[in-house]
Amino acid sequence: MTEPVHIVGAGLAGSEAAWQVAQAGVAVRLHEMRPAVGTFAHRTGDCAEMVCSNSFRSDDDVMNAVGQLHWEMRAAGGLVMAMADRHRLPAGGALAVDRDAFSGAVTAALRAHPLVEIVPGEITQLPRAGRWIIATGPLTSGALAAAIAAETGAEALAFFDAIAPIVHAETIDMGVAWRQSRYDKGETEAERTAYINCPMTREDYEGFIDALLAAEKTEFREGETAGYFDGCLPIEVMAERGRDTLRHGPMKPVGLTNAHRPAEKPFAVVQLRRDNALGTLYNIVGFQTKMKYGAQVEVFRCIPGLQDASFARLGGIHRNTFLNAPRLLDDRLRLRPAPHLRFAGQITGVEGYVESAAMGLLAGRMAAAEALGRDLAAPPGTTAMGALVHHITGGAEAKTFQPMNVNFGLFPPVEGRGGRRGRKDRYPAYTDRAKQDFSEWLATA
Template sequence: MVGSINVVGGGLAGVEAAWQAAECGASVRLYEMRPQRQTPAHRTDKLAEIVCSNSLKTDEPGTAPYLLKEELRRGGSLVMEAAAATRVPAGAALSVDRIKFAEYITERIEAHPNIKVVREEVASLPDTGESVRVPTIIATGPLTSDALTADIMRFTGDDQLYFYDAIAPIIAADSIDMTIAFKAARYGKGGDDYINCPMNRDEYEIFFNALVEAKSVPLKRFEETHWFESCLPIEEIARRGVDTLRFGPMKPKGLPDPRTGEEPYACVQLRQENLMADAYGMVGFQNHLRYGEQERVLRLIPGLQNAEFLQFGQIHRNTFINSPQILNETLSTRKDSMLFFAGQITGVEGYVESVATGWLAGINAVRALRSEPLLAAPQTSAIGALCRYVSNVETKNFQPVNITFGLLEPLPLELRKKHRSKRERHAVQVERALKDWDDWVVNSLGKAKSLVLGY
């Protein structure tokens, strides 16, 4: 044992941080307030419970999300291991059975000899005046408790620590009318992994008008609403124009209706939620309508006229800090090198992005414990790009971000000239990133080459 660290929060970032620290030999106390205190979105007491979409986004080689996943896989990520073990069909996307996924991670964490799970709320940050300091990682995610949020505000001096996020409905599979809906993946990628509900122009206009006129749940807590652009409620998208849905979550491209052989005017996709295939989530249909309104409006979608809703869409608060003023690229805070933040609270958006910051924070917390220099991930890597963004981006309005090629270090001019197409340049960026990542993991962390390369 090399000593102890504390991880606050049992979500995706927290479990990854705890796992990496424990694997490095540290004794880890992982604090999770559920079930002692529940959140507005969680339903169980399991670690790493997924409350929004069950999709971890595309795992198609050559894409930025794939690169991020691959770096984590090569770094021995527990969450990526769990995702592989509980994967459900979703075309090119990596989607999981959310119940089995959480159960898998909970069992692995609780069985680790170096990890103790403590089921209690942490209401404040560690006291910097203590003579013996324990490295602490705050990974409380988008639903940080009120008490801890208040103390984080005291520490950061920032009173704008929130934006709103929304959850999509889930529908019982046997309530979907398959004489209307059809199975297919966009452009044939993945076979019949999605259920698709096609609309003609008249059906779309009826649905659109009902949606924009439907009553929403009022926002009571804050006067101002800060939506994350990549997770806008469906009704907010609709209010931006009559065709915004057809070019967004309801785009019909690559989904020809087998009855006509042509693409419909608009199309709603449903993604498998679990291995039993008895529940499907509405892709891109996060919303904050009243439950009765959701039932009325969503049943206007062809194929869903008798839909049984296992979960309605809902809204919840997401908390994040102004990381460029607070964090280093190592995810330690500038005011206190023994205090780290990880996950969505840092301003990364997305499950795998949260896992990535937890991975690095867990390793660096152990290095802090050993009084070793903290590590920044390679600049060319996806994890390095995310951490560079949240710690260094210059903006007056810091907003959460997903991994994209726009965050990665650009290719040298000679390579950009050599590889003219975007696809080629992206492939070269991925190849370069993974080579640099493999070398860094071996040289900086001392991990075996067999682990890094998956032998």
């Protein structure tokens, strides 16, 4: 009888890995320390709990690299994408989900699978035998992080990640705010009105920036340095880079028309995105923060339309641990000093929900193939999954390695396109090639 594959961590990567292993006919033991051992960010013991945004970002599989990654995961029978599609919320061109229903559905599917056993309890040491996937994510426990550091001979790298606040919808002043997706994007009325927008005049914006810069922030402990992932910068860090940074970033007013004052162009706009199926909760888009709780309430209530806001969750900041993957992992996601250990998810140095789950999908398929006596290589580098694996296991420079979202810059150029072309021509060429190459890989995987 084939020995089971052990997976540590039931986040997005671990849950997807468990599903892929079980679907291949190999038994899985999925180890999860929650809820007995909690983290500052998690609220439940459910699998695949989403602790930051509720969005998987763009679902456009023609013009967007993350949309192509969605396509590949669906094609591979991914559990995360299946449950995301089942519990999606209107969000224009993005794939946003009801986070509680989504994680509940992933948990139920895994518990119902006859080859999956969810084992409660914390793993504090790296096992010396067996077949294991470590998918503990950015909030790897201190004991296990220390064990990984001891095994690799070097401390794991780390940066700081931040979480955006969530607002009770009934406390948003819709006499000031209005519903509209940017550029009215979406096929249905619900999608075209998926976001709530709070307008700002120049005076509002300048006052908000002043309050933001003056607010009391979370202090780092002695010896910690603040290295942030650029795709998830706290808003106050962005504001420190220049007073107009936010207005050209998450608060850009383009593609929006104030329904209450259509003749007036907002100087800046704060967007909120639906966070649950009931439409009772909205998260403030791009407003990750390290402000202290009291300061958050004071500063965010400076936003027109949120002057009476009640918060279901305030923002926060946490340490995000990841490996120097180009030095430590091979192209099968195995730890070079201990190849019985695979790693998956954000701890490998990918950034984002979808990227993490995709690495779980590959690690699970590779571990299952190995258990069944086969060797499975990663998809070609022309695919979204393959491009990510190539980047983290050798494409990136180890000395300067930092977490990375999937993007077309990781894809090799398309041959025969001739000269420099615009993205309207180049991006479909990338995704057409990726779909063909991924389908061919999948047929033999």
